[in-house]
Amino acid sequence: MKILLVNPNTTATMTETAADAARRVAAVGTEIVPATSSMGPVSIEGYYDEAFAVPGLLMEIAKGEKAGADAAIIACFDDTGLDAARALANIPVIGICEAALASVSFIAQRITIVTTMERSRLPLEHLVHRYGMSGRVKVRAADIPVLSLEDPQSNARDRLRNEIATALREDKAEAIVLGCAGMADLTRTLAEEFDVPVVDGVAAAVKQAEGLISLGLTTTKRGAYATPISKPYLGLLQGFEPKTLKAG
Amino acid sequence: MKILLVNPNTTATMTETAADAARRVAAVGTEIVPATSSMGPVSIEGYYDEAFAVPGLLMEIAKGEKAGADAAIIACFDDTGLDAARALANIPVIGICEAALASVSFIAQRITIVTTMERSRLPLEHLVHRYGMSGRVKVRAADIPVLSLEDPQSNARDRLRNEIATALREDKAEAIVLGCAGMADLTRTLAEEFDVPVVDGVAAAVKQAEGLISLGLTTTKRGAYATPISKPYLGLLQGFEPKTLKAG
Amino acid sequence: MKILLVNPNTTATMTETAADAARRVAAVGTEIVPATSSMGPVSIEGYYDEAFAVPGLLMEIAKGEKAGADAAIIACFDDTGLDAARALANIPVIGICEAALASVSFIAQRITIVTTMERSRLPLEHLVHRYGMSGRVKVRAADIPVLSLEDPQSNARDRLRNEIATALREDKAEAIVLGCAGMADLTRTLAEEFDVPVVDGVAAAVKQAEGLISLGLTTTKRGAYATPISKPYLGLLQGFEPKTLKAG
Amino acid sequence: MKILLVNPNTTATMTETAADAARRVAAVGTEIVPATSSMGPVSIEGYYDEAFAVPGLLMEIAKGEKAGADAAIIACFDDTGLDAARALANIPVIGICEAALASVSFIAQRITIVTTMERSRLPLEHLVHRYGMSGRVKVRAADIPVLSLEDPQSNARDRLRNEIATALREDKAEAIVLGCAGMADLTRTLAEEFDVPVVDGVAAAVKQAEGLISLGLTTTKRGAYATPISKPYLGLLQGFEPKTLKAG
Amino acid sequence: MKILLVNPNTTATMTETAADAARRVAAVGTEIVPATSSMGPVSIEGYYDEAFAVPGLLMEIAKGEKAGADAAIIACFDDTGLDAARALANIPVIGICEAALASVSFIAQRITIVTTMERSRLPLEHLVHRYGMSGRVKVRAADIPVLSLEDPQSNARDRLRNEIATALREDKAEAIVLGCAGMADLTRTLAEEFDVPVVDGVAAAVKQAEGLISLGLTTTKRGAYATPISKPYLGLLQGFEPKTLKAG
Amino acid sequence: MKILLVNPNTTATMTETAADAARRVAAVGTEIVPATSSMGPVSIEGYYDEAFAVPGLLMEIAKGEKAGADAAIIACFDDTGLDAARALANIPVIGICEAALASVSFIAQRITIVTTMERSRLPLEHLVHRYGMSGRVKVRAADIPVLSLEDPQSNARDRLRNEIATALREDKAEAIVLGCAGMADLTRTLAEEFDVPVVDGVAAAVKQAEGLISLGLTTTKRGAYATPISKPYLGLLQGFEPKTLKAG
Structure with a gap:
């Protein structure tokens, strides 16, 4: 099993702390794949930071899923961008809160x-x-x-x-x-x-992720988690639209 | 009174529809200042589109407040980015839902x-x-x-x-x-x-905005709407951090 | 716009305090029409006083609507008689709480x-x-x-x-x-x-009233706010029934 | 035990129907004392009628308590004036809903x-x-x-x-x-x-009333059911203030 | 009226305290029939004790109903086994909480x-x-x-x-x-x-029981309180199944 | 890891169905230890059956914990006896609902x-x-x-x-x-x-159990899940009190 662990804070040392915590509890055979968002604030403290952390987070989740991750964990306790990530991904996405x-x-x-x-x-x-x-x-x-x-x-x-x-x-x-x-x-x-x-x-999310993978459960594609509709994106975020992210 | 009307969908014709609705009910002396986000999806349909619409929306709110707006309206019915916008702004921010x-x-x-x-x-x-x-x-x-x-x-x-x-x-x-x-x-x-x-x-939000301005009420800066802490931003979103946005 | 401001406390000086607060925030072109209930306790402190304040309040709302008010405010913080007033009136009725x-x-x-x-x-x-x-x-x-x-x-x-x-x-x-x-x-x-x-x-209610009037919104006449059925009234309250109040 | 059964609808035949229902279930030794409000609408259908029914109802409850009732029942299913009646009375007051x-x-x-x-x-x-x-x-x-x-x-x-x-x-x-x-x-x-x-x-309320009387429980006089403060009343309702009602 | 008062604690002195409280408020003509469960812990303090108290309690309720009780009270403040007792019994069953x-x-x-x-x-x-x-x-x-x-x-x-x-x-x-x-x-x-x-x-439950009996109300046999289906029981509890309990 | 799977229905074939489901998803190194309660109804359908299933269930959980189980699953969808089992056990106890x-x-x-x-x-x-x-x-x-x-x-x-x-x-x-x-x-x-x-x-519970064991989490012994107080038990259930169950 490959579990993607995305840190939406753009501070790599924090990712390492989380990845260590994840590896300590991971089952034999589980690979923890850490990723630090490359876009947004160095730390997430409140609504404003959270808003800017989401696009970079979603980019890492799209990349990770394409690279074969079986589940993704969002390693920030305010469960940043959780619903958007679930709409984007087919694999299970888990918030640490x-x-x-x-x-x-x-x-x-x-x-x-x-x-x-x-x-x-x-x-x-x-x-x-x-x-x-x-x-x-x-x-x-x-x-x-x-x-x-x-x-x-x-x-x-x-x-x-x-x-x-x-x-x-x-x-x-x-x-x-x-x-x-x-x-x-x-x-x-x-x-x-x-x-x-x-x-x-973080540790709890690793076990929930392993559990869902083992049960063969993936994010529902009915209702509000249906795959986003492909559409043009403008400005700096041009090129982010889901089709590009998933096909690229 | 100047009321900023930000459309977080990056489709200018939609902004015009909303601005027309706003002007139809605005009081004498109220100026509606429409703005179309320049970054993100052309339409917001669900969680995923919403996530990508927020940074561009916040940029418009920061620009509008600097340019002298007395209140801001977010012209998308899912009240996109409302909490982040309130943390950013001192003026009242109103969602249309x-x-x-x-x-x-x-x-x-x-x-x-x-x-x-x-x-x-x-x-x-x-x-x-x-x-x-x-x-x-x-x-x-x-x-x-x-x-x-x-x-x-x-x-x-x-x-x-x-x-x-x-x-x-x-x-x-x-x-x-x-x-x-x-x-x-x-x-x-x-x-x-x-x-x-x-x-x-949209019409309802114009009247709520006029009301708050007239009452002299602005967004509280206590609790979760406290002004964001200035901190480095990485990646495409570099340069978005609040100090830049507000001082710039 | 004419906004009726009914004080359900039968103390005229209190009405003046509220009317002053209302006028301070009223828009140009808004006329505040204060009215003191002529029936009931001099001040409303709790459930019992509230109960006796309602008939006099409703009488003022009926009179005010007939005299051309575009909206009515009930100037007591326990929103005395709000539902009954909405059933009675076609104009919007607003509680200050x-x-x-x-x-x-x-x-x-x-x-x-x-x-x-x-x-x-x-x-x-x-x-x-x-x-x-x-x-x-x-x-x-x-x-x-x-x-x-x-x-x-x-x-x-x-x-x-x-x-x-x-x-x-x-x-x-x-x-x-x-x-x-x-x-x-x-x-x-x-x-x-x-x-x-x-x-x-009081100030907040004035702005809500102006807003509703400007939006052309009036009290729904479906459901529990449907116009009361005309029927006989007995005792001291004889002559209070809605038909009389509205036609008179 | 004497249980006051007040009909806030001013229609005496309806009071008789309720009193019959009450007597059918009353215990040996329980006296049902019916009272029809003498002030207000002939039937209560919605918020508006309810508002006008309350003063007459409270008058009957005050009279009944003075005349020795051990508990009072409000015989209208919208529990008309219940909180005001409890503030007024020391005896238990029970709504039929x-x-x-x-x-x-x-x-x-x-x-x-x-x-x-x-x-x-x-x-x-x-x-x-x-x-x-x-x-x-x-x-x-x-x-x-x-x-x-x-x-x-x-x-x-x-x-x-x-x-x-x-x-x-x-x-x-x-x-x-x-x-x-x-x-x-x-x-x-x-x-x-x-x-x-x-x-x-009605039947249920009779049994709840008998129960409370038998348990020696009366309406609390702490909090919102504290005895109303004596104060002047104006207009038609002059003379209704609680001191008068209770002492008279 | 015969009201069964079952103490699910297997301590007879506690039953007597409760029975005294019950008799003090019982109406003339009400017979309080106390029963102490013969199976389970001497006192119920928390979830664990509660679980072991239920079978003995149900046995007493079944016996009491067969012996002609018109209602049953469960004399323990955590309303031990209330839902199971209601499924078992046709008479009303009342928890003291x-x-x-x-x-x-x-x-x-x-x-x-x-x-x-x-x-x-x-x-x-x-x-x-x-x-x-x-x-x-x-x-x-x-x-x-x-x-x-x-x-x-x-x-x-x-x-x-x-x-x-x-x-x-x-x-x-x-x-x-x-x-x-x-x-x-x-x-x-x-x-x-x-x-x-x-x-x-306990006292409150006696009055509620008398009230329900007097109103002719018994436990509904629709939904989750439907009579249990007769089926084999194994182990120490063999012989407890409802048919036996009710017919025996 | 040893996970106890207790079927509170006293039907062994049902236990086998559940154990098969458990084994299909169990991690390498997880041993599923099935146990069928030996006391109570053959199937649990509603409140009444549930009540009689609890003592036998608790006995199996006590035996299983003493025999070295690391977690226990209650294999009945109404989460029969869950709170009592948690008070009894130190290991985590999981309901399948x-x-x-x-x-x-x-x-x-x-x-x-x-x-x-x-x-x-x-x-x-x-x-x-x-x-x-x-x-x-x-x-x-x-x-x-x-x-x-x-x-x-x-x-x-x-x-x-x-x-x-x-x-x-x-x-x-x-x-x-x-x-x-x-x-x-x-x-x-x-x-x-x-x-x-x-x-x-059942499958979900196996993964939750493995997760909790791996995280080193056990049932809190504060609040309502504190270890039951040792006390005498009477009747058929004599000998069930926690000291006996846990020491025996």
Whole structure:
């Protein structure tokens, strides 16, 4: 199995952190194929960055599918461009927020997501609502910039720990979901430290992807995920239209 | 008052239809400033087209705000890129779907939106849910391509009429919302023909925009609409980052 | 355009405060026609007062429509008698709570309403729920009697300020809605003081009314807003039945 | 026990039908005290009639409580004036729609209410939503005027039967609720004819009233049901303010 | 009337507490027939205990119905086995949580349930959701083992009082529901002490049972409550199948 | 990895069908350990059968965990006894309905479950609601007894096909979920025949189980899934209490 792991943030080191997390849990025989988007912001923090990250992300998904990927993972916790990617692709496409929530739903009832910045909190609450888990899931922001997670000098990890402690005490959280692909390497440490299940979205998405491939399930082409209609594109994005992407 | 009317479809004739609808209802002293996105698909039909339409749309909103617009309208019924545009802009940004629903909510309880294609139906149902009106609003697709609305030879208008008749009979709709900017010129005709209030989103958005400007209200800069953080952009989209867009 | 502004509280000074707020935002060419109900309690604080305010309110709406009003505003934040007024009238009828929520929904996601008394909080929460905004809107009571807002000696305004400060801090409110027609004159002051959008329902309702009139939209006469059936009325309310009201 | 049964329709024959239904199920030792409102429309069909029925209803509840009633029932299926009545009274006040739904919820999961006119359907759907039963309850209108139920020449009863048959077949209803106080005498006949539980709101309300009295439970005076504040009333309704009503 | 009161906890003293509470409110002519399940855990604290309590409970309901009971009450606040019991029985079956919520809904809008242990809180929140009252009802755990309520040495009652005080202050609760059959004897004392309506589920269930019997309503046999199909049972539970239970 | 597959129906041939479906999708290195409950009904059709199936199911889960299983699957589509099993076990426990819904949610938005009998439809609708997917998932019953699926003479498979065709046409279903463990062998045939993704819960559960094991996630022991308190059990079920089950 080949699983494409697209980082819609255009920062290659972040892709490596996610790819490491993916490889740690991948089954024997699963190849993780990492890809960093070549177009858009270096980090995705809120609605605006997300909007500009989508075209580059879709280009990587189209390339990856043509190159033989069996499933694709979008390695950003706001599930950037998920619906558009599903319309584009025949292979399954998996967001890491939805994968984390799907997996954690089997082992706990009350869950807290700890994410990076306050401006990402509302978009995540909308995702939680969309995935039907508003009654079970709270979202907390540790107030840390995304890229600071890679900086050993920052106090980002301390803030993350504080927020987890608060979630256990005040939300009576029964499990924690890490709300950023850049936190993946902390999963096991935090689980042991707080004696609570901790779920990383990248790892969860790898297992969901392997599962769907194994079940022979692909994205439906009925309804809103029907293959996009071929049509002209103008401006910088000329040449992006699906026919080109898929045939090229 | 200057109201920017951005068409995220890159088809200029469609912009003119919308601008005409806007000017018909604009107050004395309101200037409608139409803009056609120069980047992306010629028509937006579903999630995939929408994703590629957003960067060009945001560029027009940034340019329009710099040029002195007091409010911006996104003239596509799936409220393309609305949240990103609000994070970018200080002026109010209004989607035509949300404007139509806000206006119609004062005059009727049960409403049916008649849109173009089946693949647009689910995205609109998600908008209706987001705007808190799932209990009151149904969405029907007349199965007509967006651009066929401009083609006098097509049977698009007949199909639209059939779907409205069905909505009145089966949904017991008390008002009709036209679910595509390209239907704006039919509003009055259909209202008279079916003896029911018919709402066009472009016209509704103009009145909401005038209202907000007159009230001195601008987009909050707290929470998820906080001004985007300045950061590097890579690839074709290099040069799009907000500082450039706003200072440029 | 003539916009009827009915105060269902039978206190004329309160009508003047609301009419001033209305005139400040009215477009050139809009005439605000204030009316004070002549029947019922001097102030509306909770369900009981509201019930007795409705007949007098409806009488003013019937008179105003006959006198040529193009739209009517009910100037009490619990949207007193809104559905009955819509069944009675052909012109659009607008509640100031629903108008404030419709307008603020374009500029912020998380909103707090600050109202007067605890006993008004639950009725407002029901309105918020009805208008589909439970997920976005909190209601706080500053514990101040309605009429104290007109008394310069009272500490009502300090309490209002305290509650707004709490809303920004604890609710992470991105915008504030003033939950009483009697607070209208404070809108701009509070917006500057707290650097947050502040919305007054009377002003918002004027713009919604102008918008609907300009769009040529009137109350649907299908469904629950169908014209009431003419029938005998007994007791003190004899002579109130709709035929009389509308023909007289 | 004395249970006040107030008919907010000002038609005394309808009160008798309801009182008969009440007496048929009342326990030994329960006295049913019927009262017909002396002010307002002869029948309540929709929001407008409802609004004018409330003051007369509240007057009867105040009089009844003073005269020693232990609980009050509002004998109109749209639960007219329920919240205002609860603020006014210390004794429990019961709506016949809420009573019917509370009782039927113990014996069936999917329920259909069959009411009179289409214009009453939306108000009932709002009640169902308020009572938390939207997922279980459908509302159907048999398209019969309220007063026609008392006319042996009308085909009202046939229409009612047709609508019940449709509810069983299409809604897979497991129990039927009669959505009008005037249908009470048909309960047993219809239950036998269709072999399905049929619930009449008046009878259900009598049992809920007896239950609350026996449990020693009275309306809370905290929150929105706190005793109304004494204040001046103007116009025809002068003299209605609660102090007068309760002390007089 | 004969009302069967089944305690699914296999502790007879707890049955007596509940039967006393039932008899205190039973009407003249109502016979309370207590039964203690002879199979399963001595107390029900959470999902696991609940699962093992159901077969014994169903056996008592089958025996009771055959012996002539007119209605059955399940005297455990998590409404153990309610749906299965309704499928089995023709007589009405009433859970004490649903009965308490149905009764309290007539006298207050905001309600807090105070239950025993944290592990019972989530199951009760699920019941509240199922009964459509999530928007009105909070659940608090006083952190007391079920059987400690019978131990005069324990501080269980103090903890219960503390939690009620917190509910009134923080939840602005307008009424309190006691979330355990073993608290029934405290109802009146607590109501007086805190000057707030306090509802005990056992007492409420008795009145709901009397009401349904008096209305001639029995469990629907359509849909999911249809009589179970007769089929072989294996293992220890051999002989439990419904035909045996009902004919035996 | 060892995955325990417990059939709570006491019919061994049904266990074999499910085990075959499980083995077809199991990863290399995954051992499927089937177990048939030895106590309870031969097939589970509705609430009543479900209640009697739980103790035997829990016994198998306790035995399986002690024998070294890494995860457990409950192979009945109504997710029988799921919460109790999670409180009992430390290993992850997976229901086949929730697994099917979790997996299908990645590839389609509108889904229809086709189950066996009408009496199972409401319990499944409750599960769908609990899993947060009411807005996306419909449930249809093909009106076929569970055991008829194993009978080549019955017309069960034709009825299943008819119901799938209706779901595609009327519900606009984008994917189909088979709502009974006994349908597992039909998955691929139906997917090809109708050209739509078809999901079998047993297969989906195997992949979810493998995923959770690989991620090192086990059932939380906080909140309602805390380990049951050891306590005496009476009657036939004596000896079932968790200490015995887990230590034995």
